[in-house]
Amino acid sequence: MKAWICNDWGDPQSLVLGEMPTPLPGKRQVLIDVHCSGVNFPDTLMIAGKDQMKAERPFVPGVVCAGTVMGFGDEVTGFKLGDRVTAILYHGGYAQHALADDIQTHLIPDAMCFDDAAAFPTTYGTVYRALVDRGRLRAGETLLVLGAAGGVGLNAVELGRLLGANVIAAAGTDAKLALARSYGAQHTINYTHESIRERVKEITAGNGADVVFDPVGGDAFDEALRCMAREGRLLVVGFASGRIPSAPANRVLMSESEVIGVLYGGKRTPQVARANFAKMIGWYLEGKLKPHVSMRFPFDQVPAAMNALLDRSATGKVLVTRA
Incomplete structure (x- = not known):
């Protein structure tokens, strides 16, 4: 699969677009075919080595994605192949396929587009x-x-x-x-x-x-x-x-x-996170919440998408989309 790889600490231009093996899901993990990734400020800290939880290099940045389920571990329940989901990740969102823990993966309604889904959870x-x-x-x-x-x-x-x-x-x-x-x-x-x-x-x-x-x-x-x-x-x-x-x-x-x-992710209190997510999805479907997406970048322009956050030119959400 294609992925943006962080080999050395640095700015977005230091990322390398390369090939990596498609990851295999663990017992409680979901493998997602990524349609859209949200760009978040922690991504920029992570590749610079300034995040409070440093990833082991090489790694693929990206802490949120939306797409369809293409696989899952033996102990995962509540998902089936082809389900539309959004997920919070430790990293891995800037790739064609990404792994997420099942407790941090959420089903999304048919009325929610993948762009909104990637802009939503974090x-x-x-x-x-x-x-x-x-x-x-x-x-x-x-x-x-x-x-x-x-x-x-x-x-x-x-x-x-x-x-x-x-x-x-x-x-x-x-x-x-x-x-x-x-x-x-x-x-x-x-x-x-x-x-x-x-x-x-x-x-x-x-x-x-x-x-x-x-x-x-x-x-x-x-x-x-x-x-x-x-x-x-x-x-x-x-x-x-x-x-x-x-x-x-x-x-x-x-x-x-x-x-x-305030530290959000959902792993510490998954039941609370799921209840909160369900409530917000309800508001979204009622038209009371609507993500503001100011910029969309194709997958081959991830560094430019991250720079849009760093130079303060973006408002609301920045997304990376796959054709």
Whole structure:
């Protein structure tokens, strides 16, 4: 099979398109004929050797894919050949065929295209895990979303509004903020020339944000921590800025706030992940959730697809598709 291979740590241009044997599924694994792969920021960290869980080289990056079942292990139940699925992977998504654990593989309805399926599990799954399971977001609360036009950020805006929150979107350009407004944000902050702290205080009449969704880290985290409401929850989702921040304990103490880590994948709590996925699929079928795909690249342009994330030219999701 054809696959994009990481032989050495580096940038997307260091990946090599080559041939690899089609993998054989283990007892609890599903072999997927990949139709579409989602491009995610962790992919760029993984090939650079900066991910917190380093893969053993050589390996094929790509943490999510959608396609059809072409094989499965002896202990797998609930799937048959030809089933349409989406899956979260450790790696392997940028290939013609990919292996996924059965507990991280989900059936998709006929009404869902493979593009939407590949855009769905990591972003919406992460956002639901963050806002509902970890952040305990309630209707009427104020939700501040950092990086609000990115893959997870835009979905956080969308799901936050669906849950009844007052959503403040923060991003770096007016065009990105306009997109966030189209997905339900009531207020916006352009943090290239506006202070997150001052604008949040202004918007909330000094009360601050009840929940902060932060996939950015760095300076944005520092500012967000200074505009938390009492008993607020700051959700640590990622570090797209490149700097992992530290939380001054005195600020957490004085606001009685919480800094909460969010790690989604589904392997730790598969029953919860499946229930969450089913609920979100229901919303998708009702037209309440719709992934925003801004860029699609053919399979032979995986490095360009990854660079679209790194240079911040993409909004929402970036996909790699096979003809």
